[in-house]
Amino acid sequence: MTETLNRQYYLASRPAGEPTTANVPVREVPLPALGxxxxxxxxxxxxxxxxxxxxxxxxxNYIEPIVLGDVVRASVIGRVVASAHKDFAVGDVAMTMGGWEAYTQVQGATLNKLDETLGIPLSQFLGVLGPTGLTAYFGLLEIGQPKAGETVLVSAAAGAVGSVVGQIAKMQGCRVVGMAGSEAKCNWLTGELGFDAAINYKTCGDYRQAIAAACPDGVDVYFDNVGGEILDAALRQMNRFGRVVVCGWIASYNADEVPHLKNLWQLVARSVTLRGFVVLDFLERFPEGVAQLAQWVMDGKLQSREEIIDGLDNVLPGFLRLFNGSNQGKLVLRIPEE
Amino acid sequence: MTETLNRQYYLASRPAGEPTTANVPVREVPLPALGxxxxxxxxxxxxxxxxxxxxxxxxxNYIEPIVLGDVVRASVIGRVVASAHKDFAVGDVAMTMGGWEAYTQVQGATLNKLDETLGIPLSQFLGVLGPTGLTAYFGLLEIGQPKAGETVLVSAAAGAVGSVVGQIAKMQGCRVVGMAGSEAKCNWLTGELGFDAAINYKTCGDYRQAIAAACPDGVDVYFDNVGGEILDAALRQMNRFGRVVVCGWIASYNADEVPHLKNLWQLVARSVTLRGFVVLDFLERFPEGVAQLAQWVMDGKLQSREEIIDGLDNVLPGFLRLFNGSNQGKLVLRIPEE
Known part of the structure; x- marks a missing residue:
């Protein structure tokens, strides 16, 4: 059997801000024989x-940091090319926790087989029917607990999580306001997705005034994807007993200087709950969430947008698009089949 | 009828840091006729x-700021000296929201009559059987939701709220660790009050290391009375699904520079809930709380300490003792009866 080489982007050193090619270089290593x-x-x-x-x-963190020298960890969908597990045959398609690499080789027990015959694009299992959709679903409904008539504010609202949060909040009968970084994104939110209002945070000026104008009855649920200054402003507009759903704090991840929140004591003044979570907290309820999300997708009630980047060697520049706000919707790297 | 003069400490200007006699001067004004x-x-x-x-x-804030020119607002206990309300007679003792003043004149409907014959010192109705005791009771049990075997960390643990929090947590079967600002306070916590450990935050050095040493199994509930650097350190020691009860943030109240929390994103990494509250959120359940607290006091299970300051003219220096950590237990101003 010819030795197969695996192309991997691995963590050579820990980044200070945005990861560089020095932090995440590429290597080719032989794949071990199938155990x-x-x-x-x-x-x-x-x-x-x-x-x-x-x-x-x-x-x-909620899972271990990536060990130096290991491939960068990521969810992957791949086609089985070799199997030593009875439930998987060559040609099957499955999803698992893999990495930024051409091949992922793991125990079959860690794989979820995907059904190509459903007519759902496979990449959606990484997005609206996968971790980001489930994050929106459980984060909004379980942590945010929105009630009909309440106002839900969402940051990074055109993103993979935020866009689903807003659409589910609309289905709950809430007033939904999204924050996004371009006019095009804002138009998509208030147009196709049916948000009640959108704030372009790059042009709106004072965040607090912009939120106050878009949320005249205050904010009951703030689904916070960014942290930092927008969170600080939102804290001043929360209603009594409001809930801040703390999801991913993109703004903090690349910053050596963590933003300084000056309004955090409003938590006491307004009896607000700030609750962090990761989607894995709801692992046991994933089947329920996927079923509901798939139903909404098939009913045309839940739209999603993907941005597909082609080619493994574009993985790092593609990843960095998450941090400059230039992506629209769920970002997925595709490695086309020859 | 001779006109009665009321001596009042009123808010002349808003303080920048600690209030001064210029912010809170005294005046004598005639009491209006009884309406x-x-x-x-x-x-x-x-x-x-x-x-x-x-x-x-x-x-x-959860109640309106004090209007400039108004007497400084505070809970008071007083003896009825004149009444135009059928439920109150001269000589009765009652509690209400009044101010830093010799006389408080309000609608009888806002008064709670106190029974002097119970043998409970009246001042305890401002403390362990009043707002501070109720804050500890509802904050710990409802917001913190401690379970037997969990670790509860309390800051300002020798204070009126913190000391009650720790004692109730012990009754729930928790490991209880208190933070306080002197060896005498720490000894009181681990001695008379039965805390499992105490940290002198003035001498312990690195907060995070001190908390880690005193809480080897991590922190499940942090009852936070101070905010700032101690909260920031505690966030690094929280267990997954931990709860931070955000009560009063003394450290923030006098600071123009709000402390910079660098570990707040640990909320996400650990799925932690940070929830602010004020005791008024539980107004409807006050009778239940007072009854339970009184039972514990009478059973000798709940101890409290008061610091009594005599004389209305000592109200401002007395109040400032809250912010330099020199008081032990509930601070009460007494105006002795002639």
């Missing part, structure tokens, strides 16, 4: 998520 | 609480 129960995937899609930046730091 | 349904109390005890500092600022 008992293992499956080898030829990766088709790699999920690019803000959380990956957190795993690159040597900080306590 | 329909009104009762006049000759004050016996005035409660000195950190929250009063918050009310002096022109910031959104």
């Amino acid at each position: 008992a129960g293992e499956v080898r995937l030829r990766n088709l899609y790699i999920s690019l998520d803000p959380a990956i930046r957190g795993w690159m730091s040597d900080e306590p | 329909a349904g009104e009762v006049r109390l000759r004050n016996l005890y005035i409660s000195l609480d950190p929250a009063i500092r918050g009310w002096m600022s022109d910031e959104p």
Whole structure:
């Protein structure tokens, strides 16, 4: 059997701000022989998520930091090219936690098989029917607990999580206001997605005034994807007993200088709850969430947008698009099949 | 009828840091004639609480800021000296929201009559059986939701709220660690009050290391009375799904420079909830709380300490003792009966 080379982007050193090619270089290493129960995937899609930046730091996190020298960790979807597990045959498609690499080889027990015959694009299992959709679903409904008639504010609202949060909040009968970084994104929110209002945070001037104008009855649920100054402003507009859902704090991940929140004591003045979570907290309820999200997608009630970047060698520049606000929707790297 | 003069400490200007005699001068004004349904109390005890500092600022709060020119607001206990309300007779003792003043004259409907025959010192109705005790009771049990075997960390643990929090947590079967500002306070916590450990935050050095050493299994509930650097350190020691009960942030009240929390994103990494509250959120359940606290006091399970300051003219220097950490237990101003 000819030795197969695996092309991998690995963590050589921990980034200070945005990761560079020096932090994440590429290498080609031979794939080990298939062990008992293992499956080898030829990766088709790699999920690019803000959380990956957190795993690159040597900080306590909900899963272990990436060990120096290891491939950068990411969810992947791949086609089985070799299998030593009874449930997987060559040609099957499956999803697992893999990495920024051409092949992922893991125990078959860690794989979820995907059904290509459903007519759902495979990449959506990394997005609206995957971690980002589930993050929106459980984060909004379980942590945010929105009630009909309440106002829900969402930051990074045109992103993979925020866009789903807003659409679900509308289905709950809430007034929904999104914050995004361009007129095009704002128009998409208030147009196709049916948000009640959108704030372009790059042009709106004072955040607090902009939020106050868009949320005349105050904010009951703030789904916070960014932290920092927008959170600080939102804290001044929260209603009594309001809930701040703290999801991913993109703004903090790349900053050596963590933003200084000056309004945090409003938590006491307004009896506000600030609750952090990760989607893995709801692991046992994933089937329920996926089923509901898939139903909404098939009913045309839930739209999603993807941005596909082609080619493994574009993984790092593609990933960095998450931090400059230039991506629209769920960012996925595709490695086309030959 | 001779006109009665009322001596009042009023808010002349809003303090920048600690309030001064220029911010809070004294005046003597004639008491208005008793209106329909009104009762006049000759004050016996005035409660000195950190929250009063918050009310002096022109910031959104759970109750309105004190209007410039108005007497400084505070809970008071007084003896009825004149009554136009059928439920109150001269000689009765009652509690209400009054101010830093010799007499408080309000609608009888706002008064709670106190029973002097119970043998409970009246001042305790401003402390362990009043707002501070209720803050500890509802904050710990409802917001913190401690479970037996969990670790509860309390800051300002020798204070009126913190000392009750720790004792209730012990009754719940928790490991209880208190932080306080002197060896004497720490000894009181681990001695008389039965805390498992105490940290002298003035001498312990690095807060995070001190908390880690005293809480080897991490922190499940942090009852935060101070905010700032101690909160920032505690955030690094929280367990997954931990709860931070945000009560009064004394450290922030006098600071123009709000402390910079660098570890707030640990909320996400650890799925931690940070929830602010004020005791008024539980207004409807006060009778339940007072009954339980009184039972514990009578059973000898709940100890409290008071510091009594005599004389209305000592109200401002007395109040400032809350902010330099020199008081032990609930601070009460007494105006002795002649």
